[in-house]
Amino acid sequence: MAILIDRxxxxxxxxxxGNVGSNFAQRLLQYGTPVVGGVTPGKGxxxxxxxxxxxxxxxxxxxxxxxxxxxxxxxxxVKDAVLEAVDAGLRLxxxxxxxxxxHDALQMCRYARVRGTVFLGPNSAGCVSPGRANLSDLxxxxxxxxxxxxxxxxxxxxxxxxxxxxxxxxxxSTVVCLGGDPVVGTHYAEVLERFEEDPETDAVVxxxxxxxxxxxxxxxxxxxxxxxxxxxVAGLWAPKDKRMGHAGAIVEQGxxxxxxxxxxxxxxxxxxxxxxxxxxELVVRSVES
Amino acid sequence: MRLYEYEGKALLARHGVPVPRGxxxxxxxxxEGPLVVKAQILSGKRGKQGGIRFVEGPEGCRAQVEALxxxxxxxxxxxxxxxxERLEIDRELYLALMVDRDGWGTLLLASxxxxxxxxxxxxxxxxxLPIDPLLGxxxxxxxxxxxxxxxxxDAARQxxxxxxxxxxxxxxxxxDLVEVNPxxxxxxxxxxxxxxxxxxxxxxxxxxxxxxxxxxxxxxxERGCAAHGSVGVEMDGExxxxxxGAGLMMATVDLLGAAGVRLRAAVDLGGNAFSNPExxxxxxxxxADLKPRVILVNAFFNxxxxxxxxxxxxxxxxxxxxxxxxFVRLRGRRLxxxxxxxxxxGFNLFEELPEAVQAVVAAAREVG
Numbered sequence: 001m002a003i004l005i006d007r008x009x010x011x012x013x014x015x016x017x018g019n020v021g022s023n024f025a026q027r028l029l030q031y032g033t034p035v036v037g038g039v040t041p042g043k044g045x046x047x048x049x050x051x052x053x054x055x056x057x058x059x060x061x062x063x064x065x066x067x068x069x070x071x072x073x074x075x076x077x078v079k080d081a082v083l084e085a086v087d088a089g090l091r092l093x094x095x096x097x098x099x100x101x102x103h104d105a106l107q108m109c110r111y112a113r114v115r116g117t118v119f120l121g122p123n124s125a126g127c128v129s130p131g132r133a134n135l136s137d138l139x140x141x142x143x144x145x146x147x148x149x150x151x152x153x154x155x156x157x158x159x160x161x162x163x164x165x166x167x168x169x170x171x172x173s174t175v176v177c178l179g180g181d182p183v184v185g186t187h188y189a190e191v192l193e194r195f196e197e198d199p200e201t202d203a204v205v206x207x208x209x210x211x212x213x214x215x216x217x218x219x220x221x222x223x224x225x226x227x228x229x230x231x232x233v234a235g236l237w238a239p240k241d242k243r244m245g246h247a248g249a250i251v252e253q254g255x256x257x258x259x260x261x262x263x264x265x266x267x268x269x270x271x272x273x274x275x276x277x278x279x280x281e282l283v284v285r286s287v288e289s
Numbered sequence: 290m291r292l293y294e295y296e297g298k299a300l301l302a303r304h305g306v307p308v309p310r311g312x313x314x315x316x317x318x319x320x321e322g323p324l325v326v327k328a329q330i331l332s333g334k335r336g337k338q339g340g341i342r343f344v345e346g347p348e349g350c351r352a353q354v355e356a357l358x359x360x361x362x363x364x365x366x367x368x369x370x371x372x373x374e375r376l377e378i379d380r381e382l383y384l385a386l387m388v389d390r391d392g393w394g395t396l397l398l399a400s401x402x403x404x405x406x407x408x409x410x411x412x413x414x415x416x417x418l419p420i421d422p423l424l425g426x427x428x429x430x431x432x433x434x435x436x437x438x439x440x441x442x443d444a445a446r447q448x449x450x451x452x453x454x455x456x457x458x459x460x461x462x463x464x465d466l467v468e469v470n471p472x473x474x475x476x477x478x479x480x481x482x483x484x485x486x487x488x489x490x491x492x493x494x495x496x497x498x499x500x501x502x503x504x505x506x507x508x509x510x511e512r513g514c515a516a517h518g519s520v521g522v523e524m525d526g527e528x529x530x531x532x533x534g535a536g537l538m539m540a541t542v543d544l545l546g547a548a549g550v551r552l553r554a555a556v557d558l559g560g561n562a563f564s565n566p567e568x569x570x571x572x573x574x575x576x577a578d579l580k581p582r583v584i585l586v587n588a589f590f591n592x593x594x595x596x597x598x599x600x601x602x603x604x605x606x607x608x609x610x611x612x613x614x615x616f617v618r619l620r621g622r623r624l625x626x627x628x629x630x631x632x633x634x635g636f637n638l639f640e641e642l643p644e645a646v647q648a649v650v651a652a653a654r655e656v657g
Contacts, residue, residue: 027592076495098559101493102388103463106422109393114423139591139622154536159589160642163620180535182390209539213391234539237546244542245520245535245557247492248390274547276540277643 002129003149003174003194003201004092004118005068009133012057012066013038014081015073016048020096024072024137025049031140033133036064039081057081057088068092070126070135078122079104086117094135095121095179105183112185119185123247125155125177138162138175146171148283149195151188152207153178153214153246157234161205161279168280173201180246182211188218196225203228203287205279206270208261210235211248215261219268228286231265232273233258290489290505293329295371297485300462301469306454307447307481311373314354317347323375326353330365331506333406333486338362343375376481381471382438383410384451386420386459388466388490395420395459397430397452401439403471426456440480447480448472463493510554513575517568519558521575526551528653529581531573533562533588533598541587544642548650551657553581563593566601573605582656583614585649587642590621599627603634612636614652618645 005011011028015021016038026049028035037052037060044055054060057069069085071078071093078100085093086108093112100122112119120127126136130143137155142162148170152158155177162172176191178184188206195204206222206229208215215233222229235244235251236258243250251257266272271282292300298308312318313329324347328340335341340362342353354370361367383403389396398407399416416437420426431452440448451472459467468486475481494500504512507523514521520535528550532538538557545552554576561568576584584606588598602617609615612635619627620640628638639645 023592075492099492101463101496102465102490103422103460103493106388106394110421110423113393137592142591152536154534154539155591156532156534156538156589157536157540159591160537160540163589183388183393187391207536209536211390217391232540234536234543237543238539239522239524242522243520244522244555245538245559249535249539275544276537277544277646 002132003191003198004127004176005129005133005135007034007132009034009067009092010036010065011068011070011133011135012036012060012064014057014069014071014085016040016053017043017046018072021072022048024070025051028134031134033135036066057084057090061088061090066090068135069094071095071121072097075099075101079108082108082119083111086112086115086119090117092118093120094124094126096124096126096137098123100181102181102183105181109183109185120176121179121181121184123181124179124184125158127174127176129174130172136175136177143175144171147173147200147202149173149198149201149204150175150207151178151191151195151204152176153180153184153209153248154207154234157207157276160276161207164277164280165283168284170280170283173198180248182248187214189214189221192218192221192225192229196227201227203230203283205283206231206265208233209246209249210238210244210258211246211250211252211256213256216255216264219264219270222265222268222270229270230273230279230282230286231270232276232279233261233265234276236262290491291331292487292489293331293369294327294485295329295369297487298482300458300487301454301482301485304454304458306451306458307479308485309374309376309481309483311371314350314370314372317350317372318374320347320374322346324350325373325375326350326357327371327373328357328362328367329369329371330362330367332363332365335362340367376473376483377476378473379476380474382474383407383470384438384455384472385466385468385470386455387468389419392419394422397426397434399434399438401437407470420456426452440474444474444478444480451480451482458487463490463496464488465490510575510579514556514572517561517571518565519556519561519568519572521572522555523579524552524554526553527582527657528552528585528649529554529556529576529579529583530585530587531556531558531576533558533590533593537587537589541585544646545649548646550650550653553579562588562598563590566597569598569601570605573601577606577609583649583652584616585645586615586617587645588619588621593621594623595619595621595627596623596630599630603630606634614656616645616649616652618642
């Protein structure tokens with residue numbers, strides 16, 4: 001059983017009739033991810049790439065037994081889409097959409113937590129367990145099943161780390177992208193706890209960045225973990241007071257710098273890579289020892 | 290987007306928080322008596338820098354305004370001056386509401402000692418109250434805050450209204466931060482916001498069409514990138530990097546920084562890397578206009594097409610003087626098509642990041 005998503009999940013895409021949603025549907029279906037339908041209010045009854053479109057998540061859940069959702073609707077509609085998916089009782093909701101207003105994110109995150117829904121994003125590249133189910137923008141062709149778990153805020157940094165693992169001959173159990181926004185539904189600590197319990201994961205890669213306290217809190221979990229954790233925190237050389245691409249990647253308090261996070265992670269027992277290109281090598285070393 | 294004090298105060302007033310009577314120069318508030326002349330800059334430290342002047346009446350304003358307008362306070366040039374009623378202060382408090390990114394809510398900060406830098410407020414005096422966005426700011430929370438601020442009687446009632454107004458501003462105007470420091474209790478018992486720091490959530494701008502979309506902060510290059518949907522960061526070194534996403538951009542900055550390379554700019558292309566040919570072209574041109582000695586384009590795509598990015602890079606760097614100092618690292622679909630576009634231009638092409646970085650480091654040493 002993979003930690004977040006598996007082949008027995010039943011996935012709907014909210015926004016499936018849009019460009020982004022429709023492309024997701026086509027690609028995920030092609031690689032065997034269990035996408036069973038989509039939701040676009042007002043477009044119920046249509047078919048997209050052979051799966052039915054519903055007007056509401058409630059109906060998709062009733063008719064299809066939906067368990068998870070990928071949200072690709074425009075920013076103005078993200079909040080309602082997520083609240084509906086959580087309210088309908090889905091187990092996992094991933095928001096791929098970028099540029100969601102922060103107060104919308106706060107309400108979505110809180111409601112998901114109150115209802116016990118796992119919520120990734122906003123601005124998340126998704127999650128994938130290679131060979132089983134892919135609820136992400138990662139290309140199945142670049143992934144290979146393996147025993148390394150990855151948890152990251154960033155999509156593009158994750159691609160690079162997966163490429164580096166591949167050079168080292170390693171594959172992934174589950175890859176989880178939390179999202180690059182300042183307020184996201186799930187933090188590293190919770191995913192690390194799942195990886196620690198996961199019999200299919202031997203080692204974990206944590207990819208962090210400047211801004212916020214999530215990496216510092218992750219360190220508290222790493223301290224208790226039996227599995228090795230290899231970490232890289234981006235932004236050690238980032239100029240001060242600049243937003244480094246992600247809305248959340250900015251140093252605001254002084255305890256949210258890359259140096260502070262690297263320190264905390266190292267003290268908790270993580271192997272910290274100086275560069276993204278050393279991640280694979282360190283994972284090999286951590287699994288051997 | 291960070292607001293000037295006078296804009297923040299206008300928002301506060303709209304949400305029922307009392308502010309001193311004031312006007313933006315050359316207008317003056319219709320008050321006889323002592324006034325404060327305040328430089329409007331996007332920084333909190335103006336008091337210590339002489340940006341706040343006291344005058345005894347309207348006739349004293351002009352001289353102070355003229356001294357301030359056009360002057361520099363730290364890094365900021367004063368372009369606007371606000372004139373307001375001078376309050377007779379009994380007590381100075383601190384009150385702020387902010388998005389708490391790590392706590393999935395809002396954080397209310399309050400202290401019975403305000404007026405100084407917030408870092409100087411004694412920690413044991415500071416109330417830190419997390420507000421659940423699903424509950425909102427409830428009466429019990431307000432009672433606690435007002436109590437800890439030491440407000441009683443009518444001042445307590447006014448303080449409660451201030452809390453409510455600030456929370457309403459935070460959530461309906463969609464701000465990341467609403468800070469009032471100091472919140473003043475006047476000698477005649479009024480509770481008034483004597484200063485205002487408001488930071489609005491840029492992502493919510495689409496719901497507030499009355500707001501200017503014009504970015505206020507950053508260099509012309511950074512504002513240009515933002516206007517075209519990318520994030521640019523300008524620095525003063527030799528090498529510009531253009532990257533397919535934020536995480537990889539930061540990782541690339543780290544790789545080059547550790548090797549002693551000084552950057553001219555770093556760009557996260559965002560969606561322009563794969564979906565917006567005009568935006569991509571404009572951003573590449575903005576990078577070219579910075580005249581970096583060396584350029585690194587770094588993209589690792591999973592789904593997007595390399596040749597799309599290659600075309601934008603080729604067009605944006607048309608006629609570039611030193612093609613041998615342009616380095617392009619690409620991975621992803623339609624890589625061969627991308628190479629066919631870029632190779633004839635004489636750019637250096639790579640698939641692996643370490644090799645590309647090594648070549649950039651060598652080129653940077655040559656020019657630096």
